[in-house]
Amino acid sequence: MALLTFIGAIQEVTGSCYLLETHDGVKVLLECGMRQGVRDREEKNRSAFPFDPSSLDAVVLSHAHLDHSGLLPRLVKQGYKGPIYATQSSCDLLELMLMDSANIQEKDAEWESKWRARLGRPPVTPLYTLEDAEQALKLRRPVSYGSTVEVAQGIRVTFHNAGHILGSAIVELEIHEQGLTRRLVFSGDLGNTCSPLMRAPTPLSRADVVLLESTYGDRDHRDNNETLSELAGILEQAHKDGGNVLIPAFAVGRTQDLLYYLGRFYQEGRLPQQMVFLDSPMAARANEIYLSHVNEFSDSDREYIRGTGTARLGEWLPILRTTQSPEESMAINRIQSGAIIIAGSGMCTGGRIVHHFKHNLWREECHVVIPGFQAQGTLGRTLVDGAQFARILRQRIAVRAKIHTLGGFSAHAGQSQLIQWVANFEQKPELYLIHGEREKMDALQAAIRDRLNWQANIPEPGDRIAI
Known part of the structure; x- marks a missing residue:
């Protein structure tokens, strides 16, 4: 009988990680994500x-976001030498x-380390290096949507489109052992x-x-259309107020969504x-990867873009300017009004958006x-x-x-969408809620019970279940 251990993204959103072990001693790691957020949580990445x-x-990955893949270089640094399976576009990203x-x-x-040296403290080492990342990337094994591959003895994997970001997948694992087949989704x-x-x-x-x-398990x-109308209203008001618009965005997924919508407005x-x-140089490179996989775009959006007669991003949004160097980024801060600035990181934990906050947040x-x-x-x-007040680059600003929050732009399904998707399963299989804060899980658990008469389980970190 196979066992599944819940390691990460358990009653929290980041650090996705689950270990599948079979009776025959086969071990497959599902996800190897980095924890993000407060400092003590990020320190767990070194555990x-x-x-x-x-x-x-x-190792099997659902998609390329760091909270699902970010510890792969460390895994390799500590001895992993096997294959890493993901979709083709996820491998690119x-x-x-x-x-x-x-x-x-x-x-x-x-x-x-420089800061610590001034305080007479020992230096720190990076969580992993560029060389570690390069070694991890050599282990990638791309798999097409809908294709089934045996990733280890007795374990077959099929990737299905998850609709989250380019290459994102729902992972279906068939576990064949002792003459039986069990299916984990x-x-x-x-x-x-x-x-x-x-x-x-x-x-x-x-x-x-x-x-x-269950990231948004508590709400829809x-x-x-309402969200787009609100965004258009914010942009119009910012224009009247004479200020800039700052948008922190993940380089992969959210940025491409925003550029699509801004292009529509234009x-x-x-x-x-x-x-x-x-x-964001990273987002600019992600744009190129997205454009190399346009066959994965929805048919309706491809038709809309084609209908405008724009073949390239430069025609879709001609006022877009991408910056590469730090000097180009700093030059933006001389602009006092009329600019929309999209930069990472998406949760404002670092990156160039923090510097733009320093120059604009107090205005x-x-x-x-x-x-x-x-x-x-x-x-x-x-x-x-x-x-x-906010602490930005060691200053109180x-x-x-x-501040405007536009939840409608989320790349995650809302509560009703989660319930609608899981309701397709016949026979009400064992259901476990992961990748969400506890209060979101509690709300989704109650909604599934009330709407589907189905008991969803909320595991604790380290819990193991038989499959």
Whole structure:
């Protein structure tokens, strides 16, 4: 009988990680995500893995976001040498994500060591290096949607479209042992069916055990058209107020959604700003990867873009300017009004958006648009919760800019969408809620019980179940 251990993203949103072990001693790791948010949570990324990395037979990833993939270089550094299975476009994005993360780890360690030296403290080492990331990337094994591959003895995997970001997958695992077949389905991060570019998540009907994400398990997102109208209103008001609009966004997924919508506004004559800055070299590279996989876009959005006669991003949003160097990024801060600035990180825990906050957050004519989930302990969550002051680059900055939260832009399914997807399963398999804060899980558990007469389980970290 196979066993599944719940390691990460258990009653929290980041650090997705689950270990599958069969009676025959086969071990497959599902996800190897980085914890993000408050410092003590991020310090757990340095904790020892609760298994021997060299004993694993395979790693399977649902998608490339760091909270699902970010510890792969560390896993390899500590002895893992097996294959890493993901969809083709996830494999492409993984190179971008892991190399950028490794670069940040090295630079942060260098900066922290210099700071500690002044205090007479020993230096710190990076969580992992660029070399570690390169070694991890050599282990990638791309798999097409709908294809079934044996990733280890007795374990076959099929990826289905999850509609979250490019390449995101629902992971279906068939476990063959002792003459029996058991089926584990992991939702990955399910997409919001209103998200642009992505196709709707694939419905599945057969499983013995289902792991369901619950990031937005407590609520539904606003109607997409209402959200777009609100965004258009914010941009118009910022234009009248004479300030800039700052949008913290994940380089992969959220940025592409925003550029699509801003391009629509431009094509429809509804964009009052004359400058849109994408201040993220990583997001610019992600755009190129997205455009190389346009066959994965939804049919309706491809037709809409084609109908405008725009073949390239430069025609879709001609006022877009991408910045590469730090000098180009700093030059943006001389612009006092009329600019939309999109930059990472998505939860404002670092990156160039923090520097733009330093120059704009205290200005009451400026506007900040928060387009997605902000985890507890992040600067983004502090702003969403209405703080009057924020700690930015070791300085206390007044928050006078207007803060707007647009939940309708989330790339995650809302409560009703989660319930609708899981309701496709026949025979009500064992259901476990993961990848969500406890209060979100409690709300989703109650809603599933009330609407589907189905008891969902909420595991504790380290729990093990038989499959």
